[in-house]
Amino acid sequence: MIEWSRQGQAHSAPWRSESGAPAPRRVITADDTLPADAAYRLACEGTGLLWTGDFQNARMLLQAMARRADRKARPSRKNAAPAPAGAKGPEALAQAFHLHRQAQGQRARVLSAVLIPLEGDYSIALRRAPDLRQACTEAWGAATGERCVVSLRELLGLVGAHEWRKKGVEIAALGAAPRNRIHPHYGVFSPVRGEYVDLVAQAPLPATTLAFDIGVGTGVLSALLARRGVQKVVATDQDPRALACAADNLQRLGVADRVQLLQTDLFPEGRAPLVVCNPPWVPARASSPIERAVYDEGSGMLRGFLTGLVAHLEPGGEGWLILSDLAEHLGLRPRAQLLEWIAQAGLRVVARHDIKPRHGKAVDAADPLHAARAAEVTSLWRLAAA
Template sequence: MGRCRSSEIILSRIEWTDDHTPRTAAWHSENGALAPRTVTVADDRLSADQAYRRIRAGAALLWQGDYNNGRQLLQALGRRADRKPNKQAPAADLGARYEHERARRRTRAGILGSLLVELDADYELDLRRAPDVRAACAAAYGPATESRVVTFTELLGVLSAYRWQQQGVEVPALGARVYPDYGVFSPTRSEYVDLVAAAPLPTGARTAFDLGTGTGVLAALLARRGLTKVVATDINPRALRCARENADRLGYGATIEVTGPTLYPDGRADVVVCNPPWLPGTPTSDLERGVYDHDQSMLTEFIADLRAHLTPDGEGWLVLSDLAELLGLRSPAHIPTLLDRAGLTVHDTLTTRPRHPRATDRDDPLAAARTAETTTLWRLRAR
């Protein structure tokens, strides 16, 4: 589900003073955040309360203390942010509760994102007890060119993604592991993969499109099911690279063609699979573009153009959760209306329940929606 356009990262400059000496470095933010205007140096002598007050006053803190202490400071800042919500959560309205939760998380992320670290021109992190981050940063950002400042939370995300990239994610339906790159949505929710594995193929199907391929997991699954030509697309350059690598690693390099940036490739296919972002909303990073579909543009384009890309007996497989409907973010009539306008009919549906931990977390503010959520594969045909 890495179905997203990669953010264009423009390295602006960030300035601060260190021991009365002016300093500057490139500013790098994967979510496109502007460089902070006020930056002060901080180390182990700064208490969590002091750090929180400085951040709330508008300053960003460039961490120069111990690495592990910096991680502990992030946790302490998170606890303080959680103690002071911006307003009381709505009691019953799930849509309002969802918007409140997103706003709360944005505020929290802004506070945690005000703790910064500097990477030198070789991606070395010059902090006491710091791990070697050079390989992880090179994998995420490409070759180093100059020193840069990033948020501590972004660096931790880079390190976490690199571990996934090294160890891979087991996909039972595929009988193998796939290896997600940084900025590409990881297929840790297996129910949508299982639906694609279980859906009956149209009689005589040989070709398929996998739209918004991400890691390439669904393209690989279609190849494993015997389709002889699979074209996988994405608009995220990182996803295109990741899908090619996974196809080659799994032995499907000759079967799977990865192309982009685009949603639909040229031509027609017997099966066209699309697993668009499940929630309407504005994403703030490449990973969020795997969750939030701005103006529902991907869903709309997939349905509107599907008929022109199906063979006469072909099927389009739309894999989508109903969480948006449960939260009031999308009308239950929205998808049927789009299908009717596009001249499509629903031949069949396959439905399953999510199995991820949040689906049974009663403390989740959106528990009422998550416990009722279903994921459906719609088998669509031209009318």
């Protein structure tokens, strides 16, 4: 629960956090008179700022706090510590990654201090507040009638996800517009990095009778396989949001009749001549449920796919592993480790198809992980029983 006092009266409401962040231990009311410097200082101390003023001013305050957080995280060249000898090795790269993640987490905690009260129907009783009820309903389900308090930063994330869902992401490999757009739902990783989709679009199919899509997400790879002529795709995921998102997209694209969706961990029962998996690429702990599409602690999904693949391949079948080597360039998982897991699983590499990323961070020299991102290659590993 969030508890606060206003005009001598005590108030409370349930705390809602999609990321699982704990509620602030201390909460004060804040309005348009609060300077950005004071707000930032209070947020750094762990104080929650329950907003009672103009909603648009709260957004401006959040932007001002973000600028201060970014300035603090960006030390001047004059005061920067010299790099230690041999700082380009894997251990130094891994340390840089973990420090970057730590800084991201601290920034998120500070910027999550601006709090917004939501009414029981998801409306916001603040001046100049937009109507965000549809965005909240898409993310959280129907309103329960109970008031709650949320982070403004997280609330704006819902708005961004709502806009992506309306607009969709154009996937050239799916064919001509307008039937080539994927509409990601809140909490489901958007296929904005289209290079991995291109790999699946170009690799030679071992058969067109049946395919398994492990970790369906938005449904983009299942749709692509169906468009390529695969007669039936069995697609799995553990996340109900992903399954609902995939069902929506497959229906929009006109291929729902050829894709069966199952809520299960990794593999469905049986065997297929083609089994496709695009697991999270970075072996690190996710700090929120949404990050599980990017971070795979201990390479759990990757290893689970490799270990179980032989038992789910038809004779002569192939398993397609779509994986970036970013973890290798960050010193988090060496190539030798991946090859060892492949061999231990009773698999051999039939072929590997590579592609360079096209996203903006690959060419952004200001990115803290630029050296690793610039060297990154995404691969489709075609695997078969040894």
